[in-house]
Amino acid sequence: ASRRVMAFDFGTRRIGVAVGQELLGSGQPVALIPARDGIPDWQQIESLLEEWRPDLVVVGLPLNMDDTENEMCARARKFGKRLHGRYHVPVEMVDERLTSFEAKGEVMAAGGSRDFGRHGVDDRAAVLILETFFQQ
Numbered sequence: 001a002s003r004r005v006m007a008f009d010f011g012t013r014r015i016g017v018a019v020g021q022e023l024l025g026s027g028q029p030v031a032l033i034p035a036r037d038g039i040p041d042w043q044q045i046e047s048l049l050e051e052w053r054p055d056l057v058v059v060g061l062p063l064n065m066d067d068t069e070n071e072m073c074a075r076a077r078k079f080g081k082r083l084h085g086r087y088h089v090p091v092e093m094v095d096e097r098l099t100s101f102e103a104k105g106e107v108m109a110a111g112g113s114r115d116f117g118r119h120g121v122d123d124r125a126a127v128l129i130l131e132t133f134f135q136q
Helices: 042-052 071-087 099-109 122-135
Strands: 004-009 014-021 026-036 056-061 091-095
Touching: 004 026, 004 042, 004 071, 004 122, 014 042, 014 122, 026 042, 026 122, 042 071, 056 071, 056 122, 071 091, 091 122
Parallel strands: 004 056, 056 091
Antiparallel strands: 004 014, 014 026
């Protein structure tokens, strides 16, 4: 269980990216990629995949609190399928309910900016998605 895993927190305006080692069970934020209506700069994603060479990619699935799926789930799944199709990396979806909420709480607790529109927490949310995956 010493795989390197990369996590994506998919969003329509930003996509957070984190990476970590399964053996350590923790991750670190590596990038905030701007997106236009959920479409990222694929070259930037390709560069990150080349740099980190993950054995597995996980994408957060923002399920509703009652376990049902919503439009963002469909978009996150499509993003995961595109990652797999373009770069031939194995992709798993991970329940990410509340990770953005938790990431915002961490930033505020540390005295950071509350302007989440300008200062995204998506990379921190990606770390939480990664750590959720490691705990499963």
